[in-house]
Amino acid sequence: MEILAIQNLKKSFGGKEILCGLNLSVPEHSIYGFIGKNGAGKTTAMKAILGLLKTDGGQICVMGEKVHFGQTRTNRHIGYLPDVPEFYPYMTPLEYLHFCGEISGMDQTDLATRSNELLELVGLGQENRRIKGFSRGMKQRLGIAQALLNRPKLLICDEPTSALDPVGRKEILDILLAAKEQTTILFSTHILSDVERICTEAAFLDNGRIVLQGTIAELRNMRQSDGFIIETEQKEKTLESLFLEVTK
């Protein structure tokens, strides 16, 4: 089943087309890498999925339900970690999750169990300090716990690893892998090695369109078939010197 289906999505800002007919299909139980350079339109597409952005055309469906701008109904299926998550600095992680669960109307007993379970998952189970003393990596981990609180069918993470060092990145990737048991994940990034490490599928956004998408195995095969094996009789020659000879 498709958790998310985007057809022909269009969005311009000030006359500049950012998304020019984006098509994307995210199957259930996948970890989907949404790859694109800075300014490619990743955050724009994610805001449209959340109904936070008025689009110029196309259709988005979450769990088969159409997304409408300004309406939050389809967001009951979604957990969202923005690129720069904001927290109340004076709260502890547990207080923060309780606060989020209470305003979304979660049952008190379920909230207590779920908060502890999620803080363990993200490695903050023993962390009783206030959020103001947290590192970026700790904030990203708390943000994932918050996004998973309501058991979403789709977890959307906007560049969860970009600002982190290799250790912090690995921690986030491991958490996303563990969260795969509970949900489908769409995460944006420009770090290809992160995609290779955990994704089952990926799509490349370039010039407002998806230029390449498929399972990681399919994408690897494409790369192989586009390559060349060059054999030479003079093994000592470098590729560069051979190239110079050919182009003389």
Ligand SMILES: Nc1ncnc2c1ncn2[C@@H]1O[C@H](COP(=O)(O)OP(=O)(O)OP(=O)(O)O)[C@@H](O)[C@H]1O
């Ligand atoms: N509200 C806005 N008003 C005007 N232009 C915008 C707005 N939001 C985004 N843009 C422009 O749309 C383009 C895509 O931005 P977006 O933030 O979606 O890219 P991104 O792929 O998320 O980039 P990054 O990797 O830097 O986060 C950029 O050129 C940006 O300047």
Ligand SMILES: [Mg+2]
């Ligand atoms: Mg962005």
